[in-house]
Amino acid sequence: MKLNKLVLVFLCVAGVTLFSFGCGDDSSPSSPAAPSAFPAALASTDSAVGVSVRNAIDTTSLGTDTVDLKATAATPLSPINNVEVDDFTPTLTAANASGTFRDATFSYVFAVFNVTGGGSTLVETATRAQGATSTSFQIQAPLEGDSSYQWRVRPFLDGAFGPWSTLASFTTPPSVVIGLPVPTAPINGATVSDLRPDFNVTNGSVEGDAGTVIYQIQVALDSGFSNIVTEEGTELRAQGDTNIHLRADLAAETHYFWRVRGRNDGQGKTGFLPIGQATSQVIGDWSTTQDFFTPAALPPGPTPFCCPPPNRLEIVQQVGDETGYPDSGISVTDFTQAVAERLNQEDPNWGRRINGNGNIGKDTIGYRVDGSDDNPYKVDIVAGATSSSPVLHWAGEGRLGGSWVAP
Incomplete structure (x- = not known):
């Protein structure tokens, strides 16, 4: 002690x-x-x-x-x-x-x-x-x-x-304020022209460093939004109004309600977004509710032709026998022209394909789809056309641009 x-x-x-x-x-x-x-x-x-x-x-x-x-x-x-x-x-x-x-x-x-x-x-x-x-x-x-x-x-x-x-x-910086956007279309019970209408809003005010602002809409079957059928959103446009597009059709002949709000928390559209250097995250108030009607369903149209066209290697080989290609000395361009003419006789949709550079394909033919000269279906009929041993074949390559011309 x-x-x-x-x-x-x-x-x-x-x-x-x-x-x-x-x-x-x-x-x-x-x-x-x-x-x-x-x-x-x-x-x-x-x-x-x-x-x-x-x-x-x-x-x-x-x-x-x-x-x-x-x-x-x-x-x-x-x-x-x-x-x-x-x-x-x-x-x-x-x-x-x-x-x-x-x-x-x-x-x-x-x-x-x-x-x-x-x-x-x-x-x-x-x-x-x-x-x-x-x-x-x-x-x-x-x-x-x-x-x-x-x-x-x-x-x-x-x-x-x-x-x-x-x-x-x-x-501290100024507070972030995201004002109310105003729904402008469709409104007041209008009937839209199709089942996937665009929604237009007049932009609300944005104060402070808000970063990326998303306008989010909700579409519902009731004005209380207890039965929401879809939510979509897009970034606010600088020009004063913003369009929001749907990704799927709505039901025909149906009464819908919708509203919109602004937010900068990275949500409100498909997936997540970066907040964009916002000083604070704000989810704005919902706008007034608007309503609209969808039209009757349109009758189904004709089923378009579905590629690829039928395999006609038999005709290619037949023309090869007749012209002696590739051993007779006939050029690949002339041989391809002869094949295109023969196929066109049995189906007028067969012809030549002009490449994107404006040149006609030397060893390819084209099939016109749905009556359009644009973007024909391309078929290669000579493998190794520029080699010493070209081989006749049938290789559908798909619709790769270019245009169709009669042989």
Whole structure:
């Protein structure tokens, strides 16, 4: 016991105390630590900066104004000097404090204040463990747009509090506001012309750094939208109005209701979108509800011809026998022309194919589809046409552009 007392006396005399040991000098910064409970007199006011406190905030973690931890003040690094931050949950960073007589690892108490009308209101407090050289805290409380804020930080260890840092300041960007778009078509119970109508809206106002704004529509069978049949969306267009397209037909002769809203949270259309550097995510209110009717179903049209055309290798080989190709010396171009003429006699849709470069295919023929000269079905009838050993064959290659011409 005597040895313990001697060690304690030596520590007090030497002046190397980091925390309070009850050495008897109440005026010293190493006087007894503050009580763990926040004094009742300070329950609604932080006397150090003269601020009011939101009732929901626990101020006990701030300690009193008494400095009973021998340490330097932390130094605010960012944001400082009234800079405008990028969003509404900025990260506060301060250079770590240090012990007056020896190194120590502290925790840090942060306090954030909203500055308005000559006064300040405490909006958030937090305690964070010390980082390597600096300590950070990301604000979680909802900050107001286009507003001024201050913050400070102090070290804390074993119930003792160090000095507050100087007050640092920052401002927030303007709040993001996505105004109501106005439905313009189809509206007022109109009957649309087909089963996949386009929806047009007049753009609403957009304030602040909203990033990518999506206009999302809901189409339902009732005005209360309890029976939604589809949701679609597209990016807001800059020219003042936006069209939203459906990906599937609606039912015929049906009464539908629809509404639209803006949002910048990356949703509202097929898949997800990047938010586009928005300062905050906003889902706007729904517009007024509009209604329309779909028309009667159209009668089915004729079934179009389905490629490929029939394989006519037999005709190719027959013409080859008649002309002696490829051994007779007839050119591949003349041989292909003879095949095209023969096929055209049995089906007038057979002919020659003109390539995209404007040249007629030397070893290919074309089949006209649905009576159109555009984009015929291409068939190659000579393999290795430019080699020393060409071979007759039938290779349908599909509709690859170009045009059809009679042989």
